[in-house]
Amino acid sequence: MIRLQGIRKAFGKNEVLKGIDLTVDKGEVVAILGPSGSGKTTLLRCINYLEKPSDGEISIDEFAVNCRKPAKKDIHALRRKTAMVFQQYNLFRHKTALENVMEGLVVVKKLPKAEARQKSVELLEKVGLGDKLDAYPSQLSGGQQQRVGIARALALNPEVILFDEPTSALDPELVGEVLAVIRKIAKEGITMIIVTHEMSFAQEVANHIVFMEGGAVVEEGPPKTIFQSPKEERTRQFLARFTSDSAYSI
């Protein structure tokens, strides 16, 4: 179980997170929605300390980090318990697809090379890239790179995978293949927190929806409630644009 309590973050005087509380149960898929600048990506990046929260507590099962005075080893432990899939994929550019997945296993988890290799091959096959093992990121399409990114995250066997707008940088025609992979692993009971703009995907895959705006959680609940009968006016407004999407389509 992942628990965020009173997470605050300020860039100078600009407070982007105003005390966020969030609980994610094991195996749950949480989608964080909200307009740009609502702080959803910052919140996600606080969970593995790529962004340093100024206050609050992050806990994963029994392990807790006090964000006021985090020890270096706590931050490290937090990163080992989590994995992230980035908007810009951020694959290691000088390594092949296989090496990208193996890297964490060999360097961080200290697995023997042969074992790491076998596990990585399996994962790349799972995301449908069994034939691209030796390709460098520059030789892969965005969708393929992102699937390698997902395999790299899965390899670490984390308590939670953090998805930071995993399809925002993709050509529309490549979005499907990435979402299909995420959908597949969601069914396997891996805990996931997804920041996304893909509303229908969030509605379909997530068990829990969090709607954020202005650095605070406006409303949260099961997808059905949020999408069909949101309590807050602001949520309704935001989702209205999405639900009436078809009306705008050319």
Next chain:
Amino acid sequence: MGAKFDIRYVFEYFVKLLPYIQISLFIVASSIVLGLVFGLLAAIPRLYRVPVLQRLSQVYASFFRGTPILIQLFLFYYGLPEVLKLIHIDVTRFPVLVFVILVYGLHSGAYVSEGIRAAVTAVDRGQVEAAYAVGMSGFKAFTRIVFPQALAIAVPILANLVIATLKDTSLAFTLGVMELTGKAQTLPTMSRHFIESYIALAAIYFIVSVVLERLFLLVERRMLKHERETGNADRVPLGKKWLKKRTNAGLALSKGGTRA
């Protein structure tokens, strides 16, 4: 004035100068190795913004980049022994070559530190974030992810430096080192065919520079192989062969370090 121009001397001196390439290359190689060490040591405080050391490294880089190497040679060769005498260290018996290599090493170190700094900064920030997210420590992220990529970016910078150093070694003769230029000055003292000697000398420098340039180009291609889009990754084995051909033909696109 020298004797009447006689092209035969060019060939004669060319052959006679060839063995001295060794000394020049020895100076280049050892000072570049030394320069890499100094450069890395100087770059780290600036990359990590270590308070006092950062300043020192800046002073170091701007001194060696801001003064002519000839003056640096004189300062170190004539000045350093005097300074060290004050603390009772006698270096006056050290071979000249030690001073020469030290100065060239410090000189190239200044450029190396700038090069490393630029190359490391050119590596995408996302690479470090990904390394952290995977669970790596700062040290691991640097040595396994950032540094190898920065090195590939820095190869062209390093190539320039090596070639520049090779040409700079021609100044070592002012301290009496018998390298290429020194020899080329003394060879014609009897025959007075100076111009022929200089032509042979220029040819040798040129040839060595071109060979080095080519070698570095190969290294660069190799190190940046990951930045080459073959378009179709299925055909990597075939594509590699094809690319090799292109490389040999000197047609391959020079990707440089622009695609961090």
